[in-house]
Amino acid sequence: MALGEESGSGEWSDLVTTLAIGEEGGIGPEVPAPSALAQVFHVSPEFRAIRFETRDLRIHPVLGGISSTRWNAWTAFTATNSVLVSALAKRPALPLLRQLVPTLSTSIGPSPSLRLQVEPVVGSAARLPASGILSGDGRANLLVGSAAADVLLGWGASDRIAGGGGGDLLSGGAGGDRFTFRLPAAHNADAHPADTITDFQGAAGDRLVIRGMGSFLGLQPFSGAAGEVRFSPGLLQADRDGDAQADWQVNLPGVSGLRPQWLIAAGP
Ligand SMILES: [Ca+2]
Numbered sequence: 001m002a003l004g005e006e007s008g009s010g011e012w013s014d015l016v017t018t019l020a021i022g023e024e025g026g027i028g029p030e031v032p033a034p035s036a037l038a039q040v041f042h043v044s045p046e047f048r049a050i051r052f053e054t055r056d057l058r059i060h061p062v063l064g065g066i067s068s069t070r071w072n073a074w075t076a077f078t079a080t081n082s083v084l085v086s087a088l089a090k091r092p093a094l095p096l097l098r099q100l101v102p103t104l105s106t107s108i109g110p111s112p113s114l115r116l117q118v119e120p121v122v123g124s125a126a127r128l129p130a131s132g133i134l135s136g137d138g139r140a141n142l143l144v145g146s147a148a149a150d151v152l153l154g155w156g157a158s159d160r161i162a163g164g165g166g167g168d169l170l171s172g173g174a175g176g177d178r179f180t181f182r183l184p185a186a187h188n189a190d191a192h193p194a195d196t197i198t199d200f201q202g203a204a205g206d207r208l209v210i211r212g213m214g215s216f217l218g219l220q221p222f223s224g225a226a227g228e229v230r231f232s233p234g235l236l237q238a239d240r241d242g243d244a245q246a247d248w249q250v251n252l253p254g255v256s257g258l259r260p261q262w263l264i265a266a267g268p
């Protein structure tokens with residue numbers, strides 16, 4: 001992984017070792033941050049770049065002043081996920097960004113992140129109250145989207161991700177992640193926008209939980225039974241109302257095959 005720019009009044013490389021950094025971007029819980037460390041989050045105006053900065057509020061014994069280390073986690077995360085980068089670039093900016101954190105120091109006064117409309121949430125689970133970006137961390141997170149279009153980012157570990165309504169952009173990151181969907185009511189199935197999972201990898205443990213699904217047909221065409229689910233490369237489809245036409249779908253870019261055991265049928 002690449003460490004990003006150094007900033008502040010002096011470099012203090014030891015600071016990096018106080019962080020437990022996940023494989024592709026999470027700040028893990030294994031090493032609790034000392035109280036003098038504060039996590040600060042930066043985003044670009046378009047909310048398409050997320051940076052984590054750890055600021056050490058102790059005075060450096062040699063250089064003096066306060067040092068900070070910025071780690072461009074976004075770059076590390078998206079370096080292996082070009083689909084996510086491309087998809088985000090096509091989406092409008094979302095004004096709400098919630099970032100889960102293991103701990104949050106309250107000794108630093110008003111958080112700069114709040115001025116940037118980033119809302120750190122202490123805990124491993126969170127729900128979006130309105131359309132926005134919900135970013136987990138290196139732990140196993142439970143991420144629940146709003147009824148509108150959201151971006152949910154699981155990062156490391158095995159996350160549970162449920163986008164809810166709207167056309168959601170979902171990315172599980174590393175670990176075997178569980179994506180939960182609910183087939184819409186038959187009468188408005190055609191109006192349901194498609195979700196996209198940018199990094200689904202069944203062989204790596206990712207799973208699709210679909211509430212209300214009937215038979216899984218594999219590559220076979222719909223037979224006209226309500227609730228049937230079928231797969232074609234890059235696309236999971238359901239016929240909610242039994243007219244043999246797809247009226248619900250999840251885009252799975254890059255996925256050429258889908259094993260039945262990667263799908264989990266759940267109650268409505
Ligand atoms: Ca949603």
Ligand SMILES: [Ca+2]
Pocket residue numbers: 154155156157158159172173174175176177
């Ligand atoms: Ca994950």
